[in-house]
Amino acid sequence: MNRVKIAPSILSCNFLILEKEIKTAEEAGADLFHIDVMDGHFVPNITIGPMFVEAIKKITSKPLDCHLMISNPAGFVNDFINAGADIITIHIEADTHIFRTVDVIKQAGVKAGVTLNPSTPLCSLEHIIDNIDLLLIMTVNPGFGGQSYISSMDKKIRDARQMIDATGRTIDLEVDGGIKATNVKRVVDAGADIVVMGTEFFHSGDYKKKVAEIIKILK
Ligand code: DX5
Numbered sequence: 571m572n573r574v575k576i577a578p579s580i581l582s583c584n585f586l587i588l589e590k591e592i593k594t595a596e597e598a599g600a601d602l603f604h605i606d607v608m609d610g611h612f613v614p615n616i617t618i619g620p621m622f623v624e625a626i627k628k629i630t631s632k633p634l635d636c637h638l639m640i641s642n643p644a645g646f647v648n649d650f651i652n653a654g655a656d657i658i659t660i661h662i663e664a665d666t667h668i669f670r671t672v673d674v675i676k677q678a679g680v681k682a683g684v685t686l687n688p689s690t691p692l693c694s695l696e697h698i699i700d701n702i703d704l705l706l707i708m709t710v711n712p713g714f715g716g717q718s719y720i721s722s723m724d725k726k727i728r729d730a731r732q733m734i735d736a737t738g739r740t741i742d743l744e745v746d747g748g749i750k751a752t753n754v755k756r757v758v759d760a761g762a763d764i765v766v767m768g769t770e771f772f773h774s775g776d777y778k779k780k781v782a783e784i785i786k787i788l789k
């Protein structure tokens with residue numbers, strides 16, 4: 571099996587030195603960058619938009635993983651495609667016509683992800699699972715970094731892994747929210763292959779050391 575991918579969430583980085591943060595994280599071994607887009611409507615917080623994605627694209631060769639926590643994602647996917655997103659993930663709770671939106675993303679050559687809030691059941695994916703490239707399981711209620719992992723999500727990750735394996739297709743299983751050195755093993759044992767880390771990564775003070783610690787724990 572390939573090594574689990576570490577996706578630092580730039581939500582927790584120091585925006586005053588964004589370029590340095592991205593480059594240091596990349597050198598430390600970040601596999602991709604998780605970009606949290608919030609609109610103050612779907613979630614109770616406002617963050618960043620396509621202009622940021624376009625700027626970050628210029629300073630890293632790592633994939634940009636855009637997590638859209640916004641109402642009406644269909645109205646904005648083209649902006650993120652044009653900004654250089656490599657993965658665009660939309661919330662199933664926020665989009666009425668998921669097949670159409672997933673098609674638009676894939677037609678542009680971008681990976682299409684779908685995500686579920688912690689309380690949204692996996693069965694809501696039944697008809698779309700064969701069309702997606704990535705499934706993101708939220709392990710906190712989205713909106714803020716630094717929240718605690720909801721422990722009942724272990725089973726959801728395990729069930730999601732089974733669901734993906736049953737398709738026989740390659741679908742990345744990403745997990746987001748409250749992931750730390752102390753719980754990364756249980757999340758990966760449950761079947762995750764991309765782990766998002768915000769506070770754990772960017773507040774660690776030494777990104778290289780943090781990546782080495784995570785890799786060692788997962789060996
Ligand atoms: C939460 C965001 C997460 C967040 C993770 O709404 O989707 O990506 O940045 O941060 P931590 O790792 O601190 O929970």
Ligand code: ZN
Nearest residue numbers: 604606637746
């Ligand atoms: Zn996120």
